[in-house]
Amino acid sequence: MDGYVLVLNASYEPLQRVSLQHAIKMLVREVAVVEEEAGGTFGPFPVPKVLRLVRYVVTRWMHRRSGLCTKTAIKARDKKCAYCGGRAETVDHVIPRSRGGTLTWxxxxxxxxxxxxxxxxxxxxxxxxxxxxxxxxxxxxFVA
Known part of the structure; x- marks a missing residue:
């Protein structure tokens, strides 16, 4: 046992690995059930190897293109003007494009x-x- 527990969505798709302590807290709150035991007990609970959530969690964030730097993503990251703190309306290149600056994070x-x-x-x-x-x-x- 490595001290981590696999958490499955209610639809049995893998979501993440959590610590044993976090898994026990999920069992206490009754947001998950034990799908597979690792053997032994932790208080009144069996030591879980795999947990399944009771309710389905929407995982739209897992399917987004990760790391893509776009103007929309920059505005979502910063949320306000990086110079005055006002409303973010556009994107500015710190090193201007005319001097070789590119659209990067x-x-x-x-x-x-x-x-x-x-x-x-x-x-x-x-x-x-x-x-x-x-x-x-x-x-x-960020959800844009």
Whole structure:
């Protein structure tokens, strides 16, 4: 036993692996049932090897293209203008495209029209504009 338990959706498709402690909490809350035992007991519960959720969980997020950097994904990641904190209306390239900048997670930020126009074809330092956030690859997928 490696201390991890496989969790299946109610439709028997695999979702994730969780710790034994988390699996026991799921059993206590009655959100899952034991499909396969590993042997032994943990208090009143059998030690699970595989759990199945009682209710189906929608897994739309599992089927999205991961890591795809688009303007919509940039705006969803940042949620606000990276320069003034206003409404994110467009995407700005930190290193301008005319200087070799590309649409990547590390080079694009959400911006309002005013800040994007003010920065123009310059770097934030040249325009005297500080970034409120550091652009980076997101750790979670965003629903756009």
């Amino acid at each position: 590390d080079n694009a930020v959400a911006a309002c029209q005013r800040c994007n126009h003010r920065k123009a074809n310059r770097t934030p330092e040249e325009a005297g504009m500080a970034l409120l956030l550091v652009p980076s690859r997101p750790t979670h997928q």
